[in-house]
Amino acid sequence: MHQPSLRQLAPRLTGGLLLSLLLSSCADSDQPEPTPTLPASYELTEVRYSVASAGGIDTVIVPLPGLQVQNSGNTLTTQQVELGVTDLVKTSQFALDASLLPSGFELSSLTVPVPQEWGANGPISYFREPFPLSTTLQQQPYGPYAQQLLSVQLPPRSKLDISRHLAAYHLTCSFQGLLVNKGTGQRYAVRGTWKGLLRYDKLSTTTTQSPL
Numbered sequence: 086m087h088q089p090s091l092r093q094l095a096p097r098l099t100g101g102l103l104l105s106l107l108l109s110s111c112a113d114s115d116q117p118e119p120t121p122t123l124p125a126s127y128e129l130t131e132v133r134y135s136v137a138s139a140g141g142i143d144t145v146i147v148p149l150p151g152l153q154v155q156n157s158g159n160t161l162t163t164q165q166v167e168l169g170v171t172d173l174v175k176t177s178q179f180a181l182d183a184s185l186l187p188s189g190f191e192l193s194s195l196t197v198p199v200p201q202e203w204g205a206n207g208p209i210s211y212f213r214e215p216f217p218l219s220t221t222l223q224q225q226p227y228g229p230y231a232q233q234l235l236s237v238q239l240p241p242r243s244k245l246d247i248s249r250h251l252a253a254y255h256l257t258c259s260f261q262g263l264l265v266n267k268g269t270g271q272r273y274a275v276r277g278t279w280k281g282l283l284r285y286d287k288l289s290t291t292t293t294q295s296p297l
Contacts, residue, residue, distance in 0.1 A: 125187070125266050129195050129218070132262040134209060134279060142203065142256050142283065149249040156239035157297060166235040168249065173227035173285055175199075177216040179260060181277035186264060192275075193219040195264075201284055203256060216281075231288060242297045252287040256280065 149170060156162045177199045181192060196215035203209055216223050230251075237245055257280040264273040 125190075125268060127187075127190065127195070128265050128267055129197060129262045129275065130265055132197055132260075134200055134258050134260055136203075136258050142254055145253045145255060147251045147253045147285070149251060151249065152247045153244055154237065154239065154247070155244040155297060157242060159241045161238060161240055163236060163238050166237055166247065168233040168235065168247070168290070170230035170232075170251070170288070173230060173251075174224045175212055175227045175282050176222060176224050177219075177279070177281040178222045179218055179220055179277055179279050181218075181220060181260075181275060186273050186275065187266075190264075193217045193221075197262070199279065199281060200256060200258070203258075203283060218275075227282075227285065230285060233288070233290065235290070235292075237292065239294075244295055244297055246293045246295070247290065248293075249288065249290045251285045251289075253285050254283040256283045 152166065152168065154164055154166055156164075179192075183192070186192070195218045197218050198211035199216050201210050201212040212225075213228070214225055216225070235247070239245055257278060260275075260277050260279040262275045264275050265271070266273075
């Protein structure tokens with residue numbers, strides 16, 4: 086019996102291969118597309134601050150820009166001097182134990198209120214703007230502080246040097262909260278410390294008069 090040659094079989098093989106590829110392609114197109122995995126969404130709840138055993142409030146004296154007024158004339162003069170306080174900043178920095186937190190979760194994507202006033206027996210009050218839950222030092226403008234208007238008398242041919250300073254109160258305290266996965270409800274403890282500027286207070290002004 087005459088066997089078909091390889092040249093005669095080639096068209097049949099090619100056609101069979103194309104049919105197989107088409108069937109495979111159709112089968113693949115019937116497979117459902119994988120559902121994309123959405124990133125988990127978290128929220129921070131039950132935020133609490135408390136004074137740590139090694140913490141507390143430290144007071145730092147902050148010098149402010151000075152000013153000099155002069156009277157180069159031959160008669161007594163009275164001058165009105167307006168003094169403002171600018172460029173003050175509020176600071177915040179957390180030190181956190183991340184060992185119990187979700188792997189790869191970036192805590193600084195969350196913001197939290199931070200203390201502004203800390204009374205010995207009263208409740209804590211918070212700064213008007215939240216800060217990132219970050220382990221690097223963060224700063225925000227503190228906002229306007231009290232303006233001063235001084236009325237000074239200057240004898241003839243004299244000058245008056247005005248120097249000022251503020252007290253800055255810095256706090257170190259413990260911090261805790263609960264990180265909640267909003268999809269699954271799973272909870273993670275967040276613990277550590279917070280340190281930062283509480284507030285500024287006790288603006289002090291000193292004047293020194295001397296001849297020109």
